[in-house]
Amino acid sequence: MGVKVYVSGISGNKEVKKRQQRVFMILESKNVPFVAVDITEPGKEDEKDFMQTNSTSLGCTVSDTSPRHPLPPQIFNDRDYCGDYDQFDLANEIDKLEQFLRVEVPNSNDNDESNNVIQEAQSKTQVAENELVNNVDDSVEKIETNGIASSREPSVESEKKTNGAEVAVDEEVVDDGEAAEEEADEEKNTTPSEELIRSEQEAAD
Known part of the structure; x- marks a missing residue:
């Protein structure tokens, strides 16, 4: 019927x-x-x-x-x-x-149960989508962090090279100073007669 x-x-x-x-x-x-x-x-x-x-x-x-x-x-x-x-x-x-x-x-209760099942399924789907989005965000953050770290490494090497160049310049300056001091010491140790002979030789030249 x-x-x-x-x-x-x-x-x-x-x-x-x-x-x-x-x-x-x-x-x-x-x-x-x-x-x-x-x-x-x-x-x-x-x-x-x-x-x-x-x-x-x-x-x-x-x-x-x-x-x-x-x-x-x-x-x-x-x-x-x-x-x-x-x-x-x-x-x-x-x-x-x-x-x-x-x-x-x-019975309206049957409809309510069906609605509850649908809502529960939708909630699970939403949770799964949120987890997926969070995982993607974490991956992107890690990639960006690694990229920043890599970009900083060359600058460290540059600093090392710069520091090395400064040390080399300082050594040259020290060498020139030591040479000047040695010449001054030689002049001090030269006797008057040696100075006279040197002056004559320079005049003859």
């Missing part, structure tokens, strides 16, 4: 169309499986006769208060008549829709 909603796909009555759409919306929102039977489709003459014969409520509308035949939507559970739109809407308002349709409406 299953819920059947008899409708008219080409009805010129706007109220009938709105009622049909509302029935569909309510059933779908409550997860009630149903079959829509369009009595205006070709080959549906038997379905149309069945609806008109077994519907005990006319489904009156504001524009058609006394229809000759029951107006859709008409709701059945298989071949058992449930009621027209007004009865359907009232049962929904007083939270008696499952009794009206003669079915068990899916």
Whole structure:
């Protein structure tokens, strides 16, 4: 057994169309499986006769208060008549829709459990994504750190070379100073006669 909603796909009555759409919306929102039977489709003459014969409520509308035949939507559970739109809407308002349709409406707790499972899966996915992002950030930081360390090494060698050059210059200065001191010492140790001989030699040159 299953819920059947008899409708008219080409009805010129706007109220009938709105009622049909509302029935569909309510059933779908409550997860009630149903079959829509369009009595205006070709080959549906038997379905149309069945609806008109077994519907005990006319489904009156504001524009058609006394229809000759029951107006859709008409709701059945298989071949058992449930009621027209007004009865359907009232049962929904007083939270008696499952009794009206003669079915068990899916428990909202089942939907809650499904939602919890979905949320848990989404949470795990988010955690995994965060861990991946953190690992990537750590890798990038390590690469940058290694790059900075490598760039600093040549500067250390340059400092060593500079220091070596300064030491070499200092040694040269020391050597020149020592040579000057030796010449001064030689001049001091030269006797007057040696100075005279040296002066004559320079004059002869």
